[in-house]
Amino acid sequence: MENSFEKNNMLKEFYIPTYIFMPESSVEPVSHIPTCPVIVFINTRSGGQLGHNLLVTYRKLLNHAQVFDLLDETPDKVLHKIYSNVERLKRDGDTLASEIHRRLRLIVAGGDGTAGWLLGVVSDLKLVHPPPVATVPLGTGNNLPYSFGWGKRNPGTDRESVISFLKLVKEAREINIDSWHTVMRMKCPKCSPCDPIAPSDLPHSLHAFHRVPKTDPEDMEYSYTYRGGFWNYFSMGMDAQVSYAFHSQRKLHPEKFKNQLSNQKQYLKLACTQGWFCASLSHPMSRNIAHLAKVKIMKKSGKWETLEIPQSIRSIVCLNLPSFSGGLNPWGTPSKRKQRKRDLVLPPLVDDGLLEIVGFKDAWHGLVLLSPKGHGTRLAQAHRVRFKFHRGATDHAYMRIDGEPWKQPLPQEDDGKVVVEISHAGQVKMLATKDCIAKGINDSPGMATACTDSSSSDDSDDDFTEERRNFGAALSFRYMNDVKKTVEA
Numbered sequence: 001m002e003n004s005f006e007k008n009n010m011l012k013e014f015y016i017p018t019y020i021f022m023p024e025s026s027v028e029p030v031s032h033i034p035t036c037p038v039i040v041f042i043n044t045r046s047g048g049q050l051g052h053n054l055l056v057t058y059r060k061l062l063n064h065a066q067v068f069d070l071l072d073e074t075p076d077k078v079l080h081k082i083y084s085n086v087e088r089l090k091r092d093g094d095t096l097a098s099e100i101h102r103r104l105r106l107i108v109a110g111g112d113g114t115a116g117w118l119l120g121v122v123s124d125l126k127l128v129h130p131p132p133v134a135t136v137p138l139g140t141g142n143n144l145p146y147s148f149g150w151g152k153r154n155p156g157t158d159r160e161s162v163i164s165f166l167k168l169v170k171e172a173r174e175i176n177i178d179s180w181h182t183v184m185r186m187k188c189p190k191c192s193p194c195d196p197i198a199p200s201d202l203p204h205s206l207h208a209f210h211r212v213p214k215t216d217p218e219d220m221e222y223s224y225t226y227r228g229g230f231w232n233y234f235s236m237g238m239d240a241q242v243s244y245a246f247h248s249q250r251k252l253h254p255e256k257f258k259n260q261l262s263n264q265k266q267y268l269k270l271a272c273t274q275g276w277f278c279a280s281l282s283h284p285m286s287r288n289i290a291h292l293a294k295v296k297i298m299k300k301s302g303k304w305e306t307l308e309i310p311q312s313i314r315s316i317v318c319l320n321l322p323s324f325s326g327g328l329n330p331w332g333t334p335s336k337r338k339q340r341k342r343d344l345v346l347p348p349l350v351d352d353g354l355l356e357i358v359g360f361k362d363a364w365h366g367l368v369l370l371s372p373k374g375h376g377t378r379l380a381q382a383h384r385v386r387f388k389f390h391r392g393a394t395d396h397a398y399m400r401i402d403g404e405p406w407k408q409p410l411p412q413e414d415d416g417k418v419v420v421e422i423s424h425a426g427q428v429k430m431l432a433t434k435d436c437i438a439k440g441i442n443d444s445p446g447m448a449t450a451c452t453d454s455s456s457s458d459d460s461d462d463d464f465t466e467e468r469r470n471f472g473a474a475l476s477f478r479y480m481n482d483v484k485k486t487v488e489a
Contacts, residue, residue, distance in 0.1 A: 011061055014038045014166055016100060021065045023085045030096050036170040037100045039082070039131075040067040041075055041118055043110030046138040053157035054109055054136070061162060070114065075121045076474035083127065083477050104131040105169060105431060111139025112232055113404035117204035119428050120229050120473030123179055127477060132174045132429035136165065140246075141403050143232050143323040147350075148175070149433030172431035175440055177350040178320055179229055181425035181471065182206070182401065186224040186409070186418050197226070203404030205229055207472030229471040230401045233324055234422060236387070237289055237315030239360065240398035244405040289313045289359065292397055292410075293389045297357070297382035307380055313359035317376070318385055318422060321350055322437055330358040332375025344381055351440045353424050354381045387420040425471070 013035045019025040040058050044051035058067045068078055089097035108118045115135045122130050137145035137152055146152040150168075155161055184206075202208070206228035249256070289295070290309040295316075297307045309316070322329045331348055348356050358376035389397065389410050397408050399420075410418055432438065470476065 010163070010167075013170065015063055016066045017096075018063060018065045020086065020089070020097060020100060021082055023088065027089075027094065033096060033099045035103065036105060036166075037103055038062070038066065038105050038107055038166070038169060039078075040107045041070055041078075041109070041114075042067065042136075043070045043108075043114040043138065045071065046110040046114060047154050050154055050157055051109065051138055054138070054155070054162070057157055057159060057162045061159065061166075070110070070117075075118050076124075079121060079125060080474070080477060083125070101129065106131050106133045107136060107169060108133060109136035109138045111404075112141055112144045112402040113204050114139070115144045116229070116231055116402040116404075117473065119179070119231055120205050120471040123229065123426065123428055124470045124472070124474040125477040126470075130429060132172075132431045134169045134172060134431040139403060141325060143321060143325075143403070147232070147321040147323045147436070147438045148430050149435035149437070151435075168433055169431060172433055174429050175350070175432045175436065175438065176427040177231060177430055177438070177440075178353060179231060179425045179428055179471075180234070180318075180320060180355065181229050181423050182227065182234060182420065183209075183423075184226045184408075184418070184420045186411075187416060197224075197406060197408070201406055202226070203228065203401050203406060205401055205404065205471070205473070206406075209472060227472045228401065229425060229473075230320070231428065232321045232402045233317055233319045233400075235315065235317040235400045236292075236397060237313075237360075238398075239315040239317070239325070240400035240405045243400050243403070244398050244407055247405055289316045291390070292393050293387040296386045296388070297380050298384035299380075299382055302383075304384075304386070307357070307382075307385075309359065309379070310377065312361045313377060315360040316379070317358045317360070318382075319348075319356045319358060322348065322439075330360070330376040331356045331378060344378070347439060348381070349440055349443075350438045351427060353383055355383075355385065355422070356381055357385065383424055385422040389418040389420075391416060 012032055014037060015034055016037045016039070017028045017030060019027050040062070042051055042055045042058065044055055047054075055067065055069055068075075083101075086097045086101050090101065106118065106122070108115050115133070119133060122133065135145040135148065135150055136155055137150055138154060142152040155165065206226050209225040209227050288311060290311050290313065295307040295309055296304045298304050317324060317330055319331060322331070324330050333347070348354070357379040359379050360376050391411050394410060395412060396410055399406055399408050408418065430438075
């Protein structure tokens with residue numbers, strides 16, 4: 001009985017009353033201010049039945065109103081509504097609302113793509129005090145949760161497991177990580193086979209920006225622009241092709257993808273059938289990265305330079321965190337000699353404004369990561385990356401952002417082009433446990449001076465400025481003071 005009483009008292013530290021979420025509700029008299037108020041977002045499609053079970057448990061333990069099913073309510077609309085109401089309550093002198101605003105933490109349960117969706121929304125809201133985010137490993141790869149110590153195995157969904165997780169959230173420390181903005185622009189003749197991507201095929205973190213014909217009505221060129229962001233990785237090539245096959249099969253046969261273990265077996269099977277293990281025989285040279293695109297990078301100098309890609313590389317990864325493909329670290333630990341030779345910054349940090357760019361030849365090359373000192377082909381560290389795809393090389397390429405793949409059409413006409421540019425876009429706050437493997441500047445004394453600041457970039461030839469203002473995940477939140485200033489002006 002005493003144990004149950006203690007647990008109920010502990011749960012009060014996470015509880016948020018209903019009136020905080022709903023403007024139409026009456027203000028409730030509250031005698032206790034929670035030390036760790038949380039809002040929970042759950043993708044009930046993730047983890048087979050686990051997502052639904054987790055939703056049920058959280059709603060039993062906390063206020064039903066503070067736990068959201070992402071299939072029913074999107075995070076941008078939820079957070080817009082909550083922050084608007086909190087600002088109103090704060091203006092009216094509500095102490096609880098002020099403390100919840102200051103102490104709020106977010107929990108997101110789903111795959112890496114789901115977590116990226118929420119991080120994009122938090123970034124775009126431009127909040128004065130953005131809440132830190134904890135990630136529940138409910139996907140297949142779970143690279144984001146693993147990097148920050150939340151594990152890579154799907155969690156328990158029973159009462160005890162959820163309470164244990166909530167305790168970890170309360171004890172977790174905040175860590176800043178870099179956000180990476182992605183812009184993809186397609187320019188094709190009107191009747192070109194280079195069609196835009198259907199919205200249903202886009203990753204959660206990639207959004208259509210605009211479709212604009214040129215001002216001349218006789219001009220046959222159309223522009224399709226997509227923007228978004230990532231926090232773990234962007235990849236292109238055979239790894240993304242396998243991932244795309246996996247996601248396509250899961251859409252067609254969801255009954256075969258009920259849990260993490262069966263998902264991983266299906267993934268390995270598809271890697272074999274897609275030819276990833278015998279790429280030199282089954283994979284045409286036209287799909288090798290050097291044949292697909294010209295790659296440019298920007299380092300600390302702020303000047304664009306061409307990155308030479310070996311002809312054997314069939315997959316390229318732009319990595320922000322030390323976890324890829326379910327917890328593997330493709331960058332590894334280069335020796336000091338290689339560090340000097342290749343102008344590398346050590347160790348790779350999650351808040352240094354640099355991406356680690358790694359290449360792979362095939363799946364066997366990837367399996368080297370399982371050895372203690374295994375790594376991919378280290379290509380560069382960069383502050384910005386640009387892929388300009390060659391015309392007519394092939395009709396499509398496979399790409400992936402934080403675990404979510406898509407099939408990208410490529411131009412076949414002389415006047416068509418596809419360009420993907422990745423650039424640093426500030427930082428977000430994550431929650432990390434004592435098992436966190438991600439390292440930041442504060443964890444590496446003496447590294448601060450070696451880190452690149454985003455202001456060092458040379459934007460003189462930049463034609464992506466408008467798209468890079470945000471990720472496209474949410475409209476920026478307008479605070480009451482902002483609204484007053486606008487009215488007065």
